[in-house]
Amino acid sequence: MTGTGALLQFTSIGKQFGGLSALSDVSLHIQRGEIYGLIGPNGAGKTTLFNVLTGLYQPSVGEFRFNGTRYQAGKPHVLAQAGIARTFQNIRLFANLTALENVMIGRHVRTRAGVFGALLRNRVTRNEEQAIAERARELLHYVGIDKPAQTLAKHLSYGEQRRLEIARALATDPLLLALDEPAAGMNATETESLKTLLQIIRSSGITVLLIEHDVKLIMGLCDRVAVLDYGRKIAEGVPERVRNDPAVIAAYLGGEDE
């Protein structure tokens, strides 16, 4: 494990669905400790890239390197083990589990107790279970959910559910936290506190990859930004430069009065 340098490196990733090319020849690298933004119009391939990164899709061509290991077709639980955690554009919590249990599930990848532990309930298992619950409570507090921990996830407010997803992802002790439109549907106040939360998360040493439609959020938060359009990377760099890139303006920002 190296201290600095690229945490994640995509090399010529392509993904086809039938005849449709959702991603073609996408290469990018994310440095340790940065907040990296991924923007692009609807259908540009952002979520597809996320799904490749987290093992839900297998890339048709190309490979990626994460924390020094090459992956061509990773299994989701293996990539979670390696330190990639994500949230979903449309929230995918375990609705009928409590807020606490949702976060406790996130600890799954870092804990061990199996069938025998479950059946015997020995001391090691009980201690582990206690540690899991404790860490989960901390994380709920960390992301700012102050409802009782036993509240079912489906009974939390929309903003809280988004935060709970982040807490659940953080529970896996990720090196890279990938967020798929975390500000979607949030009001200005909620977006502002999300921004603060992401800055705190980054300062704790976790690299953040962010898909977002809220250009203002991206520009104010990210160290570097890549722009996807029709499955291709059309620009990459610091927000200011990307914002003024003619190709980007034509593809994406052009529609807005900038």
Add this chain to the structure above:
Amino acid sequence: MEIFLQQIVNGLVQGSVYALVALGYTMVYGILGLINFAHGEVVMIGAMLALSSLTAMLGWGVPPLLAVLLSMVLAMLGCMVLGYSIERIAYRPLRHAPRLAPLITAIGVSIVLQNLAMMIWGREYHSFPQLIANNTHTVGGAIINDIQIIIFILALAIMAGLMVVVHRTRLGRAMRAVAEDQHAAQLMGVDINRVISITFMLGSAMAAIAGVMVSANYGLAHYYMGFLLGLKAFTAAVLGGIGNLRGAMLGGLLLGLIESLGAGYIGDITGGFLGSNYQDVFAFFVLITVLVFRPSGLLGERIAERA
């Protein structure tokens, strides 16, 4: 009144066996959205394995009580391997196939197991050795014997244990997470294949115990015994709300009571036209009624369409 009490006792004992088997159906349905129609045969194989190992051990002079316990453990282990293999061979390759496909392989596995059992153990009824002194007790006019008491208490203990595993442990949490959203669970590092295998194995172990219970209670084992028992336990799972563990337990006990009270009174109600040999009618009458009027079962929620 005595008849009433007697039928309640019988119903609770039979119902607790239904509940154990129903849990197997409902656990698999909860996680995979699949009805494992081979589950009834796992019950039968469990009974047969216990019967064979018991007979063998008695032949070697193993003390009866030890032989009973060992044969139960063997039946459980055998059924766990069987349950694991069924999932691996018949369901996992079809995980992403249309839902009808695994239903058909389930029926196929069921037929294969029945025929296999017929080849190994023959077509005849086997008498299940009576090894424990089976004293009878009279409670308020109803007669209950030791085996029935053991069955009922053991079944309740197993169900309580299962609830602890599902609601209080890391494994149980993973099972519930997989049941809700497989993709999201994988991203939390849950190996869903492992969880699914363990689910099948837990369900099969309970089925094995249920098989031994039925055979011990009636003193009989037969290669065809799993079919009807499986259908009734499935009915119990549907009655309680398939996919819901508490529902399966409640449905099992209720179905046992309905059947037993129905059998006890059908003669009086129909003026002797139908006798207690129509007992089996009640389970399926319940199944049809539930499916028509409350398809989600007593404790079931409306099931959202899976993505």
